[in-house]
Amino acid sequence: MSYRIARLRRRCRPLLGQLDLPHPFAIETLCAHLSAYRGRPLHLHPLPDQAAVAGACGLWIATDTDDHIFYEQRTARSHREHIVLHEIGHMLLDHHATTGPALPGGPFAELFGDLSPRLVRRMLARANYSTRQEQEAEMLASLIRTGETGTGRHRRPMDAYGKLHAALGVSTDDEL
Incomplete structure (x- = not known):
């Protein structure tokens, strides 16, 4: 594993220990837990x-x-979940936009619906994964979805991925 990937994992793992990952995994349950955890x-x-x-x-x-997390609706359910997890990654990592797309009249102004742009504190929307923030959010999304617990060990999810990992003897314990 490259040094860059190992560094990303080390940055993201402490956050995993704070999460109560649902077992079996359900995005709705995770979102309810995060809402209670963050008090909003x-x-x-x-x-x-x-x-x-x-x-x-x-x-x-x-x-x-x-x-508020917005996700592409015209894609596979697993991809929609990953998009949501990626945005959760930004939220948990406390990432901030480096540009001002949330400004009134900007390219995303129509998306606000009932939200007043003056109320919006942060808005992140990205189209590529070349920045550190994007790579961190992507890593955290992947670690959450694969059932990492923050201790370097996987929970044993009962979904198809967990069964495949168990059948193949795949473990991330030796990857660092």
Whole structure:
């Protein structure tokens, strides 16, 4: 494993220990847990069609009181879940947008619906994975989905991936 990947894993693993990953995994259960953990509602929304024109497949909007995650709806369920987990990664890693797409009149202004752009504190929407923030969010999403617990050991999820890992004897314990 490359040094860069190992460094990303080390950055993300401590956050995993704070999560109560549902077993079997369910994105809705994880979102309910995160909402309680953060003390603020977490809402999931399908991403409006016009967002594809702006190059987004998912985004996280944080207001003063709530979190909103938008995901591409015209893709496989597993991909939708990964998009949500990626945005959860941004949220847990406390990433901030480095540009101002949340400004009124910006390319994402139509997505707000009932949200006043003045209430939006953070909005992340990305189209590539070349930045450190994107790589961290992607790593955390993958670790959550594979059942990592933050201790370097996997929970034994009962889904197809967990059964395949168990059958093949795959473990991430030796990867660092």
